[in-house]
Amino acid sequence: MATNTDPESRNIAQRIDAWLDDDMSPRRALVVYLVLGLYFAFLLLPVVYMVLVSFTSQEFLFSSELLPSLGDLTLYNYEAVLSRGDFRTYFVNSMIVATSTTLLVLTVGILAGYSMSRFEYPGRGALLYAFLSTQMLPLVLILIPFYLLMNSLNLVDSLFGIIIAHAVIGIPLGTWLLKGYIDDIPESLDEAAKMDGCSHLSILRRVIVPLAMPGIAVSGFYTFILSWNDYLLVSMLSQTAATRTLPFGLQLFQAQNTVAWNLLIAAAVITMAPVILLFAVAQRWVVEGLASGGMKGN
Amino acid sequence: MARVKLDDVSKSYEDVVAVNNMNLDLADGEFITLVGPSGCGKSTTLETVAGLTKPTSGTIHIGEKEVTNLPPKDRGIAMVFQNIALFPHMDVYDNISFGLRLRDFPKDEIDERVEEAAEVVELEGMLDRMPDELSGGQRQRVAIARSIVRDPDVFLMDEPLANLDAKLRVNMRTELQRLHKQLETTIIYVTHNQAEAMTMSDRIAVINGGELQQIAPPLTCYNKPSNRFVAGFIGSPSMNFTPATVREGDLQADGYSLSYDTAAVEGLASREAVEIGIRPEDIYLVENESEAAEPSTRVEVVTDVLEPMGDEIFVYLKPVEAGAEDGMGSVEEREGLLMSVDPATDITEDQTVEIVFDRARLHLFDMENGNAISHGVIQGAMMDTGPGEDEAQADD
Numbered sequence A: 001m002a003t004n005t006d007p008e009s010r011n012i013a014q015r016i017d018a019w020l021d022d023d024m025s026p027r028r029a030l031v032v033y034l035v036l037g038l039y040f041a042f043l044l045l046p047v048v049y050m051v052l053v054s055f056t057s058q059e060f061l062f063s064s065e066l067l068p069s070l071g072d073l074t075l076y077n078y079e080a081v082l083s084r085g086d087f088r089t090y091f092v093n094s095m096i097v098a099t100s101t102t103l104l105v106l107t108v109g110i111l112a113g114y115s116m117s118r119f120e121y122p123g124r125g126a127l128l129y130a131f132l133s134t135q136m137l138p139l140v141l142i143l144i145p146f147y148l149l150m151n152s153l154n155l156v157d158s159l160f161g162i163i164i165a166h167a168v169i170g171i172p173l174g175t176w177l178l179k180g181y182i183d184d185i186p187e188s189l190d191e192a193a194k195m196d197g198c199s200h201l202s203i204l205r206r207v208i209v210p211l212a213m214p215g216i217a218v219s220g221f222y223t224f225i226l227s228w229n230d231y232l233l234v235s236m237l238s239q240t241a242a243t244r245t246l247p248f249g250l251q252l253f254q255a256q257n258t259v260a261w262n263l264l265i266a267a268a269v270i271t272m273a274p275v276i277l278l279f280a281v282a283q284r285w286v287v288e289g290l291a292s293g294g295m296k297g298n
Numbered sequence B: 001m002a003r004v005k006l007d008d009v010s011k012s013y014e015d016v017v018a019v020n021n022m023n024l025d026l027a028d029g030e031f032i033t034l035v036g037p038s039g040c041g042k043s044t045t046l047e048t049v050a051g052l053t054k055p056t057s058g059t060i061h062i063g064e065k066e067v068t069n070l071p072p073k074d075r076g077i078a079m080v081f082q083n084i085a086l087f088p089h090m091d092v093y094d095n096i097s098f099g100l101r102l103r104d105f106p107k108d109e110i111d112e113r114v115e116e117a118a119e120v121v122e123l124e125g126m127l128d129r130m131p132d133e134l135s136g137g138q139r140q141r142v143a144i145a146r147s148i149v150r151d152p153d154v155f156l157m158d159e160p161l162a163n164l165d166a167k168l169r170v171n172m173r174t175e176l177q178r179l180h181k182q183l184e185t186t187i188i189y190v191t192h193n194q195a196e197a198m199t200m201s202d203r204i205a206v207i208n209g210g211e212l213q214q215i216a217p218p219l220t221c222y223n224k225p226s227n228r229f230v231a232g233f234i235g236s237p238s239m240n241f242t243p244a245t246v247r248e249g250d251l252q253a254d255g256y257s258l259s260y261d262t263a264a265v266e267g268l269a270s271r272e273a274v275e276i277g278i279r280p281e282d283i284y285l286v287e288n289e290s291e292a293a294e295p296s297t298r299v300e301v302v303t304d305v306l307e308p309m310g311d312e313i314f315v316y317l318k319p320v321e322a323g324a325e326d327g328m329g330s331v332e333e334r335e336g337l338l339m340s341v342d343p344a345t346d347i348t349e350d351q352t353v354e355i356v357f358d359r360a361r362l363h364l365f366d367m368e369n370g371n372a373i374s375h376g377v378i379q380g381a382m383m384d385t386g387p388g389e390d391e392a393q394a395d396d
Helices: A012-021 A026-053 A076-082 A085-118 A124-136 A139-152 A159-183 A187-195 A200-211 A213-229 A232-237 A246-253 A261-287 B042-050 B092-102 B107-120 B136-148 B166-183 B194-200 B218-223 B228-233 B286-291 B321-326
Strands: B004-013 B016-026 B031-035 B057-062 B077-080 B154-158 B186-191 B203-208 B211-216 B240-247 B250-252 B257-259 B273-278 B283-285 B299-308 B313-319 B337-341 B352-357 B363-366 B372-375
Touching: A026 A261, A076 A085, A076 A261, A085 A124, A085 A159, A085 A200, A085 A213, A085 A246, A085 A261, A124 A159, A139 A159, A139 A232, A159 A213, A159 A232, A187 A200, A187 B077, A200 A213, A213 A261, A232 A246, A246 A261, B004 B042, B016 B042, B016 B211, B031 B042, B031 B194, B042 B057, B042 B077, B042 B154, B042 B186, B077 B136, B092 B107, B092 B136, B107 B136, B107 B166, B136 B166, B166 B194, B186 B194, B194 B218, B203 B218, B203 B228, B211 B218, B211 B228, B228 B240, B228 B273, B228 B363, B240 B337, B283 B286, B283 B337, B286 B352
Parallel strands: B031 B186, B031 B203, B077 B154, B154 B186
Antiparallel strands: B004 B016, B004 B057, B203 B211, B240 B250, B240 B273, B250 B257, B273 B363, B283 B352, B299 B313, B299 B352, B313 B337, B363 B372
């Protein structure tokens, strides 16, 4: 009688499990890459197609052709979008808002994360949970009180107000993330730096920040995207064209009855590009296991 | 180089007393080891000297200066950590020079000092490597170079060899001794490994439950332990302990009696009971009786488990069956003795043998507080304590 370990007697699920668990199997690699390939094709194909058709005319978009020929390609859409002064203003505003928000969130997050990771003080735990609880409420719920607060502080319709609003949303999660990364840096490194003559701020600058770069990159990237893509807070706080940002700018290409799809797609690509570029820069730190090497056993 | 002095240093964490009234006085250039079981307070003591932990009470002097409230950087100390604690984002040169760069030393001097330190720990040619490109021993040497480059008055080492494999640990032990000889700097070394403590130190401070049990040269701690804890902690395998009733001229232990010299152990007769301590190497088979300085009367025992170690055999002994009738419990319930014998000895398990104890090396401890009463129970054959006598003993 066959036992449970006999391949013939196991059910299909068990056999697939055993087959996939074999790390050395080329079949396993094939399956894994095939699944990943399909997944990324599903995710990336629309993006790639969007970039491709952003170089075509409105006529092509409404034609029955799926793929443009070389002759269909044109830079007209980008020229038209970028020549609009209001779109350029929105782009600059978005850059100012997202960059400033990211810097503000990282500055506060690194200091708060370091403090919560390394120092014991009353209310530390409560503060951490308070930070977490802010993430539990949908943004729309706090929209009206938030507007009233910003109005009373005279921060409506100013880029500074939008930066503060985005930072308020970004700081709690940024702090949580950074505290987690700093927790993973052994305290003996702080102590070694202290023995060598570092102050707390000097430890932060010379030891913690370089070693927490993967966490800083993730927090920074997350915050930048949050701020760059935000429509809700900007639509509430921005009252004039001078303080609008790119997600708002996409509306420029939609009239009541018509949509300039070719321009809208080109504008969407321009809107998307900085985030992709930022990720290209940040991923170097994200994948780098900087904290390994100096400690025992590594 | 500097003298280090701890006066009544205590450290408490809420309800837990980690260090209790610690008094230590280290001579200039001395190598002292704080040894004790995990959680005994030895690392906390070191941290108070380092300035990483502030004592709850007491004062610390390094040299002539009181440093109790000074930050670590102003104490003239350097520390090597258990987990090495190299900065993983800096190469060897930057790791070693970190402290000098912080103090704004001129570049030329930094280069010169780093090269000197690298030479001392034999790391020349590796200055541009990253920590993860080094072996465990090399990393430990970088950590040591990082300490010596600042030319500190005192080195603090917190179990620096704990994470190295056995062979490397022995090599590094020798290297540390060589380094101490070369630099002649005061070293405070923390370990729970008594072999490290015994082989490297000028004196060892045995700590238990946050309290100093004994501070003395290694051989003194071994031959004249101040109490039962030190006796049991120092020496591997551990000392045998057995309670005994005191009678005029002899001690009645589990199934055997040992005579003592009343003149050698004053006041023993006034006690009702004591705890006898005897090291495994001070128990002899009767055929080797002549090796004992003052052999006791013969005791019949049965061998239990044998553990051949190569250079010796550990023999676990149990009382003979007849002894079970003496009202002291069954053979299984009673704690046996451990003896070490020469590997050439012809001995098997479950063999009835006769043994003798070396009465010159018998230790007696107070039953209640564990303090040592006597080391040796025969006048004129009292235990040799080696070149250094006790310099301080803690009162219990």
